[in-house]
Amino acid sequence: MAVKKSFKELMDELDQSVKALEENDLDIEVGLKEFEKGIKLFQQCKKRLESIEKKTQILIAENGAFFLEEIDEEN
Numbered sequence: 001m002a003v004k005k006s007f008k009e010l011m012d013e014l015d016q017s018v019k020a021l022e023e024n025d026l027d028i029e030v031g032l033k034e035f036e037k038g039i040k041l042f043q044q045c046k047k048r049l050e051s052i053e054k055k056t057q058i059l060i061a062e063n064g065a066f067f068l069e070e071i072d073e074e075n
Contacts, residue, residue, distance in 0.1 A: 007048050014041040 017038035021031060041050075 005044075005061060007045065007052075010041055010045050010048065014038060017041060 017034050020026065020034050021038065026034065
């Protein structure tokens with residue numbers, strides 16, 4: 001089973017792909033592969049952020065006691 005990359009690792013790879021595409025001296029086939037890689041990385045990052053958003057919690061202080069409350073996805 002493949003090791004799941006951290007969000008930072010995914011973003012670093014995406015940044016490298018963008019920089020490679022910005023260099024303008026890539027062969028068309030290499031550029032297309034790099035573009036496809038970037039799209040996949042973007043989709044992985046977006047999916048990870050959506051997952052994190054669903055799990056986000058707010059720490060609330062009430063009567064001196066702290067508890068966690070799930071954020072409503074609609075807000």
